[in-house]
Amino acid sequence: MEHAVFQKLRTAMAEDGFDALVAHSLDNVTYTAGFQVPSQAMNRFRRTITILADKTFARQIVVNVEEALAHEKSRFSNIRSYNQFTDHPSDLIADALTEAGVAAGRIAIELDYLPAMDFLRLQEKLPNATFVHARDLYFRTRMVKTDEEVELLREIGALTEQVMADVVDQLKVGMSEQTVGSAIMNRMLDVGADGVAYQVGSGARSGIINCKPTPKIIEADDVVRVEILGDMGGYRSNVTRTMVMGRPTDEQKQIWSVLIAARDACEAKLRPGQTVPDLWETYRSYCTGHGIQPSLTFLGHGIGRTIHEEPYLTETREIVLQPNVTHTMEPLYMVPGRMGFHVEDMYRITETGFEKITGLTFPNDSLIEVAA
Amino acid sequence: MEHAVFQKLRTAMAEDGFDALVAHSLDNVTYTAGFQVPSQAMNRFRRTITILADKTFARQIVVNVEEALAHEKSRFSNIRSYNQFTDHPSDLIADALTEAGVAAGRIAIELDYLPAMDFLRLQEKLPNATFVHARDLYFRTRMVKTDEEVELLREIGALTEQVMADVVDQLKVGMSEQTVGSAIMNRMLDVGADGVAYQVGSGARSGIINCKPTPKIIEADDVVRVEILGDMGGYRSNVTRTMVMGRPTDEQKQIWSVLIAARDACEAKLRPGQTVPDLWETYRSYCTGHGIQPSLTFLGHGIGRTIHEEPYLTETREIVLQPNVTHTMEPLYMVPGRMGFHVEDMYRITETGFEKITGLTFPNDSLIEVAA
Numbered sequence: 001m002e003h004a005v006f007q008k009l010r011t012a013m014a015e016d017g018f019d020a021l022v023a024h025s026l027d028n029v030t031y032t033a034g035f036q037v038p039s040q041a042m043n044r045f046r047r048t049i050t051i052l053a054d055k056t057f058a059r060q061i062v063v064n065v066e067e068a069l070a071h072e073k074s075r076f077s078n079i080r081s082y083n084q085f086t087d088h089p090s091d092l093i094a095d096a097l098t099e100a101g102v103a104a105g106r107i108a109i110e111l112d113y114l115p116a117m118d119f120l121r122l123q124e125k126l127p128n129a130t131f132v133h134a135r136d137l138y139f140r141t142r143m144v145k146t147d148e149e150v151e152l153l154r155e156i157g158a159l160t161e162q163v164m165a166d167v168v169d170q171l172k173v174g175m176s177e178q179t180v181g182s183a184i185m186n187r188m189l190d191v192g193a194d195g196v197a198y199q200v201g202s203g204a205r206s207g208i209i210n211c212k213p214t215p216k217i218i219e220a221d222d223v224v225r226v227e228i229l230g231d232m233g234g235y236r237s238n239v240t241r242t243m244v245m246g247r248p249t250d251e252q253k254q255i256w257s258v259l260i261a262a263r264d265a266c267e268a269k270l271r272p273g274q275t276v277p278d279l280w281e282t283y284r285s286y287c288t289g290h291g292i293q294p295s296l297t298f299l300g301h302g303i304g305r306t307i308h309e310e311p312y313l314t315e316t317r318e319i320v321l322q323p324n325v326t327h328t329m330e331p332l333y334m335v336p337g338r339m340g341f342h343v344e345d346m347y348r349i350t351e352t353g354f355e356k357i358t359g360l361t362f363p364n365d366s367l368i369e370v371a372a
Numbered sequence: 373m374e375h376a377v378f379q380k381l382r383t384a385m386a387e388d389g390f391d392a393l394v395a396h397s398l399d400n401v402t403y404t405a406g407f408q409v410p411s412q413a414m415n416r417f418r419r420t421i422t423i424l425a426d427k428t429f430a431r432q433i434v435v436n437v438e439e440a441l442a443h444e445k446s447r448f449s450n451i452r453s454y455n456q457f458t459d460h461p462s463d464l465i466a467d468a469l470t471e472a473g474v475a476a477g478r479i480a481i482e483l484d485y486l487p488a489m490d491f492l493r494l495q496e497k498l499p500n501a502t503f504v505h506a507r508d509l510y511f512r513t514r515m516v517k518t519d520e521e522v523e524l525l526r527e528i529g530a531l532t533e534q535v536m537a538d539v540v541d542q543l544k545v546g547m548s549e550q551t552v553g554s555a556i557m558n559r560m561l562d563v564g565a566d567g568v569a570y571q572v573g574s575g576a577r578s579g580i581i582n583c584k585p586t587p588k589i590i591e592a593d594d595v596v597r598v599e600i601l602g603d604m605g606g607y608r609s610n611v612t613r614t615m616v617m618g619r620p621t622d623e624q625k626q627i628w629s630v631l632i633a634a635r636d637a638c639e640a641k642l643r644p645g646q647t648v649p650d651l652w653e654t655y656r657s658y659c660t661g662h663g664i665q666p667s668l669t670f671l672g673h674g675i676g677r678t679i680h681e682e683p684y685l686t687e688t689r690e691i692v693l694q695p696n697v698t699h700t701m702e703p704l705y706m707v708p709g710r711m712g713f714h715v716e717d718m719y720r721i722t723e724t725g726f727e728k729i730t731g732l733t734f735p736n737d738s739l740i741e742v743a744a
Contacts, residue, residue: 038582042679044484045484111488112417112490113416114488115483115484115485115487115488116488116490117484117505182558186558189554210410308415316457
């Protein structure tokens with residue numbers, strides 16, 4: 001039997017009336033094949049392609065130097081390779097679609113990623129094919145995780161929350177933001193992450209949305225915002241906590257209590273059948289009704305092979321939650337030039353409600369007070 | 373007066389008879405604008421575009437959330453932005469080219485990067501334009517660095533060589549490859565790098581080309597191969613050293629002396645006017661004449677905004693060296709399943725010969741012996 005991801009994609013193809021599905025982008029190729037060709041992210045001249053066609057046809061196309069690795073690691077057993085300097089990868093796509101009997105079919109392909117040159121070549125080789133944009137099909141399919149994907153998200157999520165707890169435990173007045181950043185990186189790699197990104201902002205810098213750590217020293221009474229984004233086995237984590245170096249002021253406690261109550265109101269609605277715009281409106285109206293204007297136009301985002309994917313929890317996404325959708329919620333409020341507050345955890349929609357993927361062992365329901 | 377990079381690109385445009393030059397790829401947009409829009413690397417739906425047209429027109433197009441930053445950091449003062457969800461960036465390109473008076477002109481554009489969807493839209497908006505592939509123009513222009521770029525390469529090169537010396541100084545039997553990797557990462561960030569990649573292979577693993585560090589413990593008599601790739605201010609470094617944990621064997625010394633002599637024969641030819649295929653042949657023939665078959669089909673590669681760029685020092689590149697070309701040379705020989713030898717340094721071609729960018733403070737002319 002084919003892998004669950006192939007089955008899901010074939011179901012979506014049937015729903016949309018496609019004869020073939022071709023992926024070129026790093027995220028969709030990696031999702032389909034179950035492994036990342038190492039040089040695809042680094043070298044844009046090395047196209048990596050996956051093709052599902054008809055009922056059973058499945059082939060991956062890779063640059064020849066990656067062929068041995070693909071045979072070892074890919075979900076595809078049917079693998080063809082090309083020479084980067086003398087062959088054109090589009091010719092191998094045309095051959096595959098012809099062999100699969102869909103040369104005159106409806107082909108879903110990533111028109112917002114496929115380079116123009118490759119598209120022109122493919123049109124020339126397959127003049128009777130109809131090419132249709134594949135973006136929505138992949139978004140929709142990837143949004144609902146397989147059990148295997150959920151397990152990977154639980155694993156990297158738990159490790160990330162543990163590292164956050166360890167790093168906050170070491171946090172002291174007098175450390176630089178960069179020192180905190182290095183501690184995050186080292187601990188994440190220690191626990192087995194393949195990669196990590198992070199943000200550390202203290203004092204007024206906690207109020208900058210993308211706060212790359214600087215040499216700034218953390219001082220008494222600073223608000224400190226730490227975000228960790230992990231990567232393990234191709235799946236991502238995203239956890240954020242906010243600390244105060246000392247005792248929070250009444251203003252800080254008030255802001256925090258609104259953010260947490262808004263999040264709790266949303267958690268109470270997390271279940272299959274809930275619509276995304278209503279969830280966003282629950283969050284937005286609670287915050288504004290309590291004197292706070294949310295600093296982002298979304299409450300959270302899908303998470304999986306990429307940090308940001310569907311469903312974006314925002315007004316414009318007419319999406320209905322269903323079991324095995326995974327996403328974050330990240331209430332965030334910035335007081336410009338003074339301080340910023342932000343808590344982010346990962347969730348999974350279950351058959352009846354939701355599972356917290358993070359927020360279990362080191363929650364942030366009250367502002368975390370660090371002895372100054 | 374326009375920035376040196378704009379001047380170089382306009383000269384190349386005139387040589388090739390183009391009325392406009394449009395870039396979409398991360399490397400070429402960043403090269404042109406002098407700064408990287410943060411989300412361009414992470415979010416493929418946020419197109420970032422640079423346009424030079426006619427004699428004086430210059431405009432950058434960014435997603436609206438990046439507009440303020442672009443105004444602060446870009447070389448372009450003429451900046452337009454679009455809404456990612458409601459606008460089409462190709463429409464802004466069409467407007468710019470029309471405004472510049474070249475709507476019916478010869479437009480150089482990255483057809484191997486530009487998404488098919490954007491290309492179709494652009495063709496529809498500008499039916500009288502002729503679109504020509506911009507790849508060679510950018511390769512050729514970027515190959516010869518400005519003085520400002522050379523200075524950035526010297527800076528990150530020197531820091532990387534220093535970090536290599538520090539890390540080798542700490543190297544001991546009993547450490548894991550991963551511990552060495554962490555030391556590289558921490559030291560590189562300490563000295564001010566924005567990013568770093570590295571490879572560490574010991575024992576038989578030194579004979580794997582891409583040797584990501586593992587928990588393997590470094591043992592007495594292991595050959596250890598360490599490669600560091602730095603990133604600072606958008607410019608890259610690449611330095612590799614080979615160590616022996618103890619005393620090298622006669623076989624190891626013999627292999628090393630061939631690699632170094634082959635490299636020295638190539639250094640003796642590094643000057644303006646030298647052709648790349650002849651340089652490659654000098655290397656190849658010296659190695660094979662002394663019993664060694666090079667393990668790569670190139671001797672080195674251009675280095676600048678990207679780790680691998682032109683000139684690739686290989687048989688097929690009909691390129692003549694000229695002043696301010698920067699590149700690496702990296703003799704490499706693998707004894708499959710047993711050990712690998714590799715030395716890599718950065719060079720700049722000068723008016724009369726060459727400058728070593730690295731290989732100055734911690735050279736590797738003899739195998740580096742580490743007390744076991």
